[in-house]
Amino acid sequence: SQKIEQNSEALNIQEGKTATLTCNYTNYSPAYLQWYRQDPGRGPVFLLLIRENEKEKRKERLKVTFDTTLKQSLFHITASQPADSATYLCALEGRGYNKLIFGAGTRLAVHP
Amino acid sequence: DTGVSQDPRHKITKRGQNVTFRCDPISEHNRLYWYRQTLGQGPEFLTYFQNEAQLEKSRLLSDRFSAERPKGSFSTLEIQRTEQGDSAMYLCASRGLAGRTNTGELFFGEGSRLTVL
Numbered sequence: 001s002q003k004i005e006q007n008s009e010a011l012n013i014q015e016g017k018t019a020t021l022t023c024n025y026t027n028y029s030p031a032y033l034q035w036y037r038q039d040p041g042r043g044p045v046f047l048l049l050i051r052e053n054e055k056e057k058r059k060e061r062l063k064v065t066f067d068t069t070l071k072q073s074l075f076h077i078t079a080s081q082p083a084d085s086a087t088y089l090c091a092l093e094g095r096g097y098n099k100l101i102f103g104a105g106t107r108l109a110v111h112p
Numbered sequence: 113d114t115g116v117s118q119d120p121r122h123k124i125t126k127r128g129q130n131v132t133f134r135c136d137p138i139s140e141h142n143r144l145y146w147y148r149q150t151l152g153q154g155p156e157f158l159t160y161f162q163n164e165a166q167l168e169k170s171r172l173l174s175d176r177f178s179a180e181r182p183k184g185s186f187s188t189l190e191i192q193r194t195e196q197g198d199s200a201m202y203l204c205a206s207r208g209l210a211g212r213t214n215t216g217e218l219f220f221g222e223g224s225r226l227t228v229l
Contacts, residue, residue, distance in 0.1 A: 004154075006154075042222055043222050045220070046218065046219070089155070091154075091218075098160070098167065098168060099168060101157060102156070104152065104153050105154050
C-alpha cells in the first residue's frame with residue numbers, strides 16, 4: 001500500500017540555521033508533491049508545490065527538492081526563525097488530480 | 113472573510129448521538145474535500161466532491177459517515193451513532209479545477225473538533 005514517511009521525532013534547531021525536513025514515499029508515483037505548514041489547532045496552510053519533472057523549487061527562504069528515483073523530497077528553511085516553529089506536512093497527488101495523501105508531519109522547533 | 117469556513121469549531125457529544133458539520137468553501141472552488149486528523153497524525157482523506165457529485169469516498173470510512181454537497185456550494189458531514197474513536201479534528205478544504213492558473217493547492221478551514229464522551 002502507499003506509504004509516506006516523515007520524521008516522527010521533532011526537529012530542534014538554533015535560530016539562523018537551516019532546517020531540513022525529509023519526506024519519503026513507497027508504492028506511489030506522484031505527479032505532484034506539496035508541503036504545508038500546520039500550527040496547533042489550526043488547518044494546514046499551503047507552502048510549495050513541485051511537479052515530478054521539476055528537481056527544485058524555491059520561495060523566499062523555502063526550498064523543496066523532489067527526487068523521483070530516490071522517492072524523496074527534502075524541504076529546507078534557511079535562516080530559520082522561532083516563528084517557523086510548526087508542524088510541516090508533506091502531501092502527494094497522482095496525475096488524476098483527485099486527492100492529496102498526507103504524511104504524519106514533522107514538528108520543527110526553532111530556538112532563539 | 114473569503115476563506116473556507118467550518119461550523120461548529122468544537123463539538124462535544126455523548127456516544128451514540130449524531131453530529132453534523134458544515135463547510136462553506138471558497139465560492140469559486142469546484143472541489144471540496146473532507147479530511148480527519150487525530151493527534152500526531154496527518155490529515156486522513158475521507159471524501160471529495162466536484163460540484164455536487166461525490167467522486168470518491170475512502171474505503172476506510174464507516175457507513176456511519178455520510179457527506180453531501182446538495183447544490184455544489186456548502187457541504188455537510190454527518191456522523192451517526194458516534195463512537196469514542198470518532199473523536200478527531202474534521203478538516204474541510206477546497207480548490208478549483210486543474211488549470212494554468214491553479215497551483216493545485218488545497219485551502220483548508222480551521223476544522224471542527226469533535227469529542228465523543
